[in-house]
Amino acid sequence: MCASVASRRNFTEISVWRRRWMWARLPSMELPQKESLADAAYRHLKRLILSATLSPDTVIDEKLVAAELGMSRTPVRQATSRLAAEGFVRVLPQRGTLVAQLSVSDIEQVYLLRSLVEPVAASLAAQRATPQDLERLEAFEREYLAEFDIEDHIPDHALHTRLHTAIAEVAGMPRLVRLIRELQEQTQWFLAVRVREGRQVPSPHSHQTLLSAIRDGDAERARDISRTAILGSRSKILNGAVPEADLLLATATTLP
Known part of the structure; x- marks a missing residue:
């Protein structure tokens, strides 16, 4: 067997072994922290809205919410975007994010x-x-x-x-x-x-x-x-x- 063929075979075997090793580790890998924080912020805000603890037209202060939850504003902003898509909040120019109303x-x-x-x-x-x-x-x-x-x-x-x-x-x-x-x-x-x-x-x-x-x-x-x-x-x-x-x-x- 020539050296080039043997080299390619060894490379292929190493690649297969490496892929198997990576896939075997996937179930134990944690989700990115940013996603889990965004989910936590979403659940927190949605619970406050559904219970009317945050009443309609209440301004949601993303900075304050982030401080209360011990996270940055980025996951809170992701959470409010998700809530806006579901109709629970409204994003208004010059006013910020407000709890929506049900007519x-x-x-x-x-x-x-x-x-x-x-x-x-x-x-x-x-x-x-x-x-x-x-x-x-x-x-x-x-x-x-x-x-x-x-x-x-x-x-x-x-x-x-x-x-x-x-x-x-x-x-x-x-x-x-x-x-x-x-x-x-x-x-x-x-x-x-x-x-x-x-x-x-x-x-x-x-x-x-x-x-x-x-x-x-x-x-x-x-x-x-x-x-x-x-x-x-x-x-x-x-x-x-x-x-x-x-x-x-x-x-x-x-x-x-």
Whole structure:
């Protein structure tokens, strides 16, 4: 064998060995710190917005947020850009980044979409739920209702979001899960703002009839219960939890 051929073979063997060594190490490699910091800043700000701790039109001071979280402004800026893309904040010239507002028209659209997709998730969950799934849903329901039994306490509507997202997860459709989580978060945000403003919001309702239908494997009943509950909540919010002037804005859009 000539020297050049042997040299190429040795180089190839070394390259293959090096690639295998690198791939073997990949699972233990950590994500770049900048990405994890941006995710942390995103979750922090989104939690404050969804709970209405940061009320609509509040200016988000990126420098202050960065100092509170012990990071530079870069990951905070990345987080606010992501929140802006999702509609939670607005970036205005000369004013900076502000928490956005949900109009009555916005919440009408949210309930319209929820009335279309959540009944589908409930129906599929009734067909696919395992005993372990049902136990998990029941646990979420108990925690959700217990949250509203505490006097002088602003309830955490995130628990409602978690329950309905879990039902979508049982349905086994990841795209549906993402859509329902987004719509539930919009509803959660709207209700939290109303509570912070001292306005009336619908009382918590039990999901036992829905969970019972899912437990019984009754897809049609689960679908109907889900849709009826959504339309009922929508009616209460638009007829009792918003000013009369705002109600006029909602008359152009009605649910089927």
